[in-house]
Amino acid sequence: MPFKHNAARRHRIGKMKFKVTNWPEYKAGLRQRGSLTVWIAPEALSLWQAPKRMTRGGQQRYSDLAIETTLMLGMVFGLRLRQTEGLLTSVLKLMGLDLAVPDHTTLSRRARTWRSSGERQGGRLSGEGPVHVLIDSTGLEICGAGQWLEEKHGTRSRRSWRKLHLALDADSGEIIAHVMTDQDTGDATQVEPLLDQIGIPIRQFTADGAYDGKPTYDAVTSHSADAAIVIPPRVNAVKRSDIEPPSQRDRHIAAINTDGRMTWQAVTGYGKRSLVETAIGRYKAVIGRRLRARSFDAQQTEVAIGCAVLNRMLTCARPKSARSKVAAT
Structure with missing residues (x-):
């Protein structure tokens, strides 16, 4: 990685070449990223509805998990809120699940107050390291x-x-x-x-x-x-x-x-x-x-879910590269 002071003569420095050593697995993982296969765990089904609140105020219909799942699905496929609502509705219908889907207004409002669970979004958990x-x-x-x-x-x-x-x-x-x-x-x-x-x-x-x-x-x-x-x-x-x-x-x-x-x-x-x-x-x-x-709060939610999506994709397919012996001249 040449330092910036070498920018004037960088064109004379041979560029390192790398080769993917796990290409069959990596290629299969890349195809898997585009799969429309959806699997919903029984625990997620039971947590789809928001828990009953013990304080004053209106009762939420959807849990944070339902909001996160819907927003993540829309972000993966690059959809706006209305299109995300339609996509999840059709997916749940094809799966034969009788679950209510958050409408676009609810998604927009809840995105400003959504907070991730105690478990960090896709990264290492406490206790691992260094x-x-x-x-x-x-x-x-x-x-x-x-x-x-x-x-x-x-x-x-x-x-x-x-x-x-x-x-x-x-x-x-x-x-x-x-x-x-x-x-x-x-x-x-x-x-x-x-x-x-x-x-x-x-x-x-x-x-x-x-x-x-x-x-x-x-x-x-x-x-x-x-x-x-x-x-x-x-x-x-x-x-x-x-x-x-x-x-x-x-x-x-x-x-x-x-x-x-x-x-x-x-x-x-x-x-x-x-x-x-x-x-x-x-x-x-x-x-x-x-x-x-x-809004700034909704943008924070968007960034958090985006980082979680990238981590999910990385676990699905990650290339292993090795430096070639001969560099380009």
């Missing part, structure tokens, strides 16, 4: 004219972007934590909220230079004191001589000054950070680059 965590962020466009208004008429649109912060398990490729904020929120400020969702020890924490700073190191150390933190320091970073023993950041600066940044990347395994960029690309390709929901 884990190598990769963190990065990306922008998601809000539904609306946005940039077109600004470029065409010079009008500043109130609808712009949301920022999605992801934490990835480097070993399994699953999204184990996510946070959505507005576009003006700094990346480093969301490290602690992401780590709060990870109930397992961290073996290594890897992020890009935007996370370089004492707050990030303190947040990771507070979560897992023995975690190795791999963040490239700034180009003008200076090693502090008044701290003994030297901190991890100071050791990174000394190693880069001695052996160069490329060697430091190879020794620390910084190149694995590309996996979280791949996950971001997978999110935008499968789920979409634009948020469909309009």
Whole structure:
């Protein structure tokens, strides 16, 4: 993974080639992703109706599980709420199940208050680990004219972007934590909220230079004191001589000054950070680059279900790649 300083001569650097070693299984899993086979467990049938509330107020008809199932089905097939309602109605009818389907108005309203269950959406559960965590962020466009208004008429649109912060398990490729904020929120400020969702020890924490700073190191150390933190320091970073023993950041600066940044990347395994960029690309390709929901709470629900969908798909089909011996010239 060449550093940005080598951009001028990157065309001379041979590109690494990889080969999928489990192509038959991976191909079968990709076909399975498009299967319309639906299986509903008896436990899910019993939990379709919302439990009776013991306080004042109206009684909900559908449980959070029913809302999640319906929204997830619509997101997988790229449908709007009305079309999702029609699809689930036809599926349940073909299965011979007498279950009421949430209408589009109910889905829109409940999406603003839906909360995931105690079990995290598709990632590792508490008690497993330690884990190598990769963190990065990306922008998601809000539904609306946005940039077109600004470029065409010079009008500043109130609808712009949301920022999605992801934490990835480097070993399994699953999204184990996510946070959505507005576009003006700094990346480093969301490290602690992401780590709060990870109930397992961290073996290594890897992020890009935007996370370089004492707050990030303190947040990771507070979560897992023995975690190795791999963040490239700034180009003008200076090693502090008044701290003994030297901190991890100071050791990174000394190693880069001695052996160069490329060697430091190879020794620390910084190149694995590309996996979280791949996950971001997978999110935008499968789920979409634009948020469909309009309210912030509903957008949080959309992102949470989108991450769960990606994790489900990853368990269905995941390629195993091996680097080829001969690189392209």
